[in-house]
Amino acid sequence: MILIVDDAPENIISLKKVLEKNDFEVDTASSGEEALxxxxxxxxxxxxxxxxMPGMDGFEVAEAISGYSRAKETAIIFLSAASANLNLITKGYSSGGLDYISKPVDINILLLKVKTFYRIYEQSRALNEMQTALREEIEFRKEAERKKDEFISIASHELKTPMTSIKGYIQxxxxxxxxxxxxxxxxxxxxxxxQVEKLHLLIADLLDISKIESGKLKxxxxxxxxxxxxxxxAEIMQQSNPQVKIIIKNKVEAQIYADEMRIEQVIINFMTNAIKYAPDSEEIHISSELKGNNLCFSVKDFGIGMSPEHQQKIFDKFYRIEETSARFQGLGIxxxxCQEIIERHNGIIGVNSVLGEGSEFHFTIPLNPEKEEIKIENNEF
Incomplete structure (x- = not known):
């Protein structure tokens, strides 16, 4: 948008008419104070x-504008009588003006200058956008590199732990x-x-991550x-963890169209986490429910829980809660x-948790591939 500042209404009207005829958006002010x-x-x-102009002249307005962050990239063209001397012109440039046009205004010259400034502005804006995008991309490369290094460090440690135990037990x-x-x-x-089973699960997760990244997770x-x-x-998990009572709260008698092995992987992950992060709990609850054409499943523990901040990031790749990372093993993947598996089944996955009271992880997937619309929100389970 262009702002015309002139105390003479006839000048404003004529300039505004010409500029609008050439598809420029125009605003006007009849004094320096109004312009500011x-x-x-x-x-x-x-x-x-x-x-x-009476009151604030153009130079005073330009000097005031130079202090506004909103107008730091705004170009200024001064209009002055043809009799303006060199000192006046110099003062105009020193106060922030980029160009000078004498009155009476040659409309063709004015339009040429306006188009030039607009082109420079568009090029400058495009350059700034490119610089911003480049900075963001560089920061994303740096963050990705940091996460990769952190993951390699964690993975090395996690793989080394069962290997060390196996070596010790063999001796x-x-x-x-x-x-x-x-x-x-x-x-x-x-x-x-x-320990071999732990190692197997760690390696399986690493292979799954590789397949997800390459688009080859079948x-x-x-x-x-x-x-x-x-x-x-539940039966197998109960045998492996006799210290925790696994309670099945609800059952559903229904067939589901899905990858059985992958859904099993998600359920085992939910239950393993429930037992791991609730070491002092006496029981965990498992629940299944039909809602329309959708199957809802959840695992609830009564352990350490997590804050809302962690709930928003818990499904992110490589994310580990710092407060628990030293106490509980895991790769953060x-x-x-699980999220990738459920989303590939056209479902949704989520968690409800209260810090210090426990967590409930849940997913919802369609029973039938022909009716795959999920209308249940995460917090409704």
């Missing part, structure tokens, strides 16, 4: 400013075998098996009994993979 008020509220590409097994202590051998073999969808899968997982 408008500049405080609006942004202008160009100000055509008369020098000789103990050798001693037990030498003593022919079969019972101790069984116990230590069981511990080795647990799904084999078919119909299966959902409740049968849940009961089977399990829930990210």
């Amino acid at each position: 008020k408008k500049i405080l509220k609006k942004s202008y590409v160009l100000i055509i400013l008369d020098v000789q 103990l097994l050798e001693r037990s075998l030498d003593k022919n202590d079969i019972e101790t051998v069984r116990t230590r073999l069981h511990k080795v098996q647990n 799904f084999n969808k078919k119909y299966f009994e959902f409740e049968g899968l849940v009961s089977h997982i 399990g829930l990210y993979i």
Whole structure:
């Protein structure tokens, strides 16, 4: 937008008419004081400013404008009588003007200058946008590099932990075998098996991340009994974790069209996390429910919970809650993979949690691939 500032109404009318005829948006002010008020509220590409005005003259207006952050990139063209001397012109440039036009105004010259300033403004704006985008991209490369380095460090540590345990238990097994202590051998073999399983799960997560990044995470969808899968997982988890009572609150007798192995992966992740992050809890609750054509599933624990800030980021790749990272192992990719799996089933995933009271992780997916619209909000489960 262009602002014309002149105390002569006839000058404003003629300039405004010409500029609008050439598709420029125009605003006007009949005094320096009025111009300053408008500049405080609006942004202008160009100000055509008369020098000789009662009250504040054009130079005073230009000097005042130079202190406004809103107008720091606004170009100023001074209008002055043809008799203006060199000192007056010099003063105009020193007060912030970029060009000078003598009255009576040659409309063709004015239009040429206005178009030039507009072109410079557009080029400057495009350059600024490119610089901003480039800075953001550089910061994103830096953040991605930081996260990658952090992940490699965490992954190395997490993989090293079960490997160290396996090595230690094997050494103990050798001693037990030498003593022919079969019972101790069984116990230590069981511990080795647990560490191997941890290692297997870590490697599986790393492979899944690689497949997600390369777009090669495959799904084999078919119909299966959902409740049968849940009961089977709950039974195995209960045997592996006798210290926690796994309570199935609700059941659904329904077939679902999905990748059974991947849905099992999500449920196991939910239940494993519920047990891990609620070490002092005596029970966790599992619930399934039908809502229209959608299946809703949740796992609720009564453990440490998390703040709203962490709930917003918990499904982000490599995200780990700093306060718990030293206490609980993990790569920070399990829930990210779960989210990818559920979203690839046209579903939604979420968490409800209260700090110090526990968390409830849940997902909703369509039963039937022909009716895949999910209308249930995350916080409705």
